Structures are given as structure tokens and as C-alpha cells.
Amino acid sequence: MLKAKGAAGTKITLSHAEVLTKEGNFYTTNLRSAKAQDIYILKENTAQIFEPHFTFQGFRYVKIEGYPGELTPENVTAVALYSAMETTGKFVTSNALLNQLQHNIQWGQKGNFWMCQQIVHNAMSA
Numbered sequence: 001m002l003k004a005k006g007a008a009g010t011k012i013t014l015s016h017a018e019v020l021t022k023e024g025n026f027y028t029t030n031l032r033s034a035k036a037q038d039i040y041i042l043k044e045n046t047a048q049i050f051e052p053h054f055t056f057q058g059f060r061y062v063k064i065e066g067y068p069g070e071l072t073p074e075n076v077t078a079v080a081l082y083s084a085m086e087t088t089g090k091f092v093t094s095n096a097l098l099n100q101l102q103h104n105i106q107w108g109q110k111g112n113f114w115m116c117q118q119i120v121h122n123a124m125s126a
Helices: 096-125
Strands: 002-004 011-017 037-041 048-050 061-065
Touching: 002 011, 037 048
Parallel strands: none
Antiparallel strands: 002 048, 011 037, 011 061
């Protein structure tokens, strides 16, 4: 979700990526021809909230270009989409780092399982 206020016609582009280069630059070569972008055009000089509809972007990093004024963390919110998967087991240790790793694995599975369902469905429909 993006909150913005600026002159009508201002174009704001959000580009999404999974990785950065060794130098810390935005890397999208692995996306091949996919744009992985959301483009918003401001309609008037009032506060507006933009949320993509009928699409989603898998990303770890977002690059925002054309934002009018100062961009603050309060103006950008990432929303996690994932399948409602039933928890069938639990794994907890006395090691906080290992517990965090397990938590990260579960989040990765949630996000990727939803996408994999779409890929399988599309392959079966072809």
C-alpha cells in the first residue's frame, strides 16, 4: 500500500525485486521480461492511497521512483498474502536463532505455496 499526495499527473513507479547486487544495487535481471512494477498516476493534490488489485508481487525489496516530497516509512506498507494453511505440527527449541530460522521457513512456505498452487493450476489448464 502506498500513500501519496502531489500534483495531478505525477507518476509513481514501484519496482519489486528479490535480491540486490553485491554492491547493494537493485537487481531485476533474473526477472527476464517481467516488469514486476506497479505504476500510479496521482489525480489531484489530495492524499491518496494506492493498493494493487487483481495482482500481487513477490518481493524482498521495492524501489520507489517519482514519489512527490519526502518518502517516510508511514507512507509504505507491505501486505503479506498467503494461503490459509492449517498448522499440523510445532517445532520449538531453547535456541532463539533456531526458532527464528523455523519461523522464517514457515513464512517462506506460506508465500511460495500460494504461488505454486497457481503455477500448478495454470499448467494443468494449458
